[in-house]
Amino acid sequence: AxxxxxxxxxxxxxxxxxxxxxxxxxTSDQSYGLFWYKxxxxxxxxxxxxxGSYDEQNATEGRYSLNFQKARKSANxxxxxxxLGDSAMYFCAMRGFTSGTYKYIFGxxxxxxxxA
Amino acid sequence: xxxxxQDPRHKxxxxxxxxxxxxxxxxxxxxxxxxxQTLGQGPEFLTYFQNEAQLEKSRLLSDRFSAERPKxxxxxxxxxxxxQGDSAMYLCASSYAYDSRDTGGQPQHFGDGxxxxxx
Numbered sequence: 001a002x003x004x005x006x007x008x009x010x011x012x013x014x015x016x017x018x019x020x021x022x023x024x025x026x027t028s029d030q031s032y033g034l035f036w037y038k039x040x041x042x043x044x045x046x047x048x049x050x051x052g053s054y055d056e057q058n059a060t061e062g063r064y065s066l067n068f069q070k071a072r073k074s075a076n077x078x079x080x081x082x083x084l085g086d087s088a089m090y091f092c093a094m095r096g097f098t099s100g101t102y103k104y105i106f107g108x109x110x111x112x113x114x115x116a
Numbered sequence: 117x118x119x120x121x122q123d124p125r126h127k128x129x130x131x132x133x134x135x136x137x138x139x140x141x142x143x144x145x146x147x148x149x150x151x152x153q154t155l156g157q158g159p160e161f162l163t164y165f166q167n168e169a170q171l172e173k174s175r176l177l178s179d180r181f182s183a184e185r186p187k188x189x190x191x192x193x194x195x196x197x198x199x200q201g202d203s204a205m206y207l208c209a210s211s212y213a214y215d216s217r218d219t220g221g222q223p224q225h226f227g228d229g230x231x232x233x234x235x
Binding site: 004035037042043044045046047050091093101102103104105106107108109 | 147149156157158159160161164166171172174205207209223224225226227228229
């Protein structure tokens with residue numbers, strides 16, 4: 001079975017500071033992908049960053065980076081230089097590539113509030 | 117790229133009625149997903165289409181739910197005999213898979229969703 005766990009229901013960060021949102025996962029797939037999405041209060045899901053299980057380097061996309069620790073089964077999102085517009089729900093998601101499922105599993109999310 | 121479009125944005129209906137939602141994916145995307153999202157939760161997988169074929173369906177999906185993607189383009193999700201517990205946001209997402217091996221990280225692009233409220 002596949003599972004995503006996000007243990008931080010809510011986080012606060014001061015504007016311009018960095019913040020780490022935690023994500024741990026469980027899967028029996030040998031090959032899998034990990035994704036982070038942002039969902040502002042307006043509701044749309046916005047793709048942020050992807051990490052493949054066999055990627056040797058941690059993924060980075062602008063101010064977003066993914067701290068991937070395969071042995072610990074963690075894929076934490078790091079947002080550098082937080083902006084007020086970063087206030088939103090953040091979801092970690094996973095898809096296994098070897099078990100024959102096309103399903104994406106999402107965590108319960110972390111609500112981030114950036115303070116001015 | 118006009119994005120994923122969902123219609124309607126909101127639907128209010130009485131318990132027991134049937135409802136149908138439509139999703140228009142990004143035109144070149146061959147993969148289409150339906151999700152349900154309730155307040156405070158992440159999206160929950162409902163079903164997946166590759167082109168016109170429905171390849172996976174959640175075991176949580178009751179027989180009252182059915183989805184189609186007749187020509188591999190737009191998709192519809194129908195809920196028959198709606199119940200209070202069906203109240204949720206229904207999200208559609210699409211992506212493109214380059215090949216059948218599909219070990220790439222092609223992200224899903226989501227629509228704005230249809231919010232269903234059952235009275």
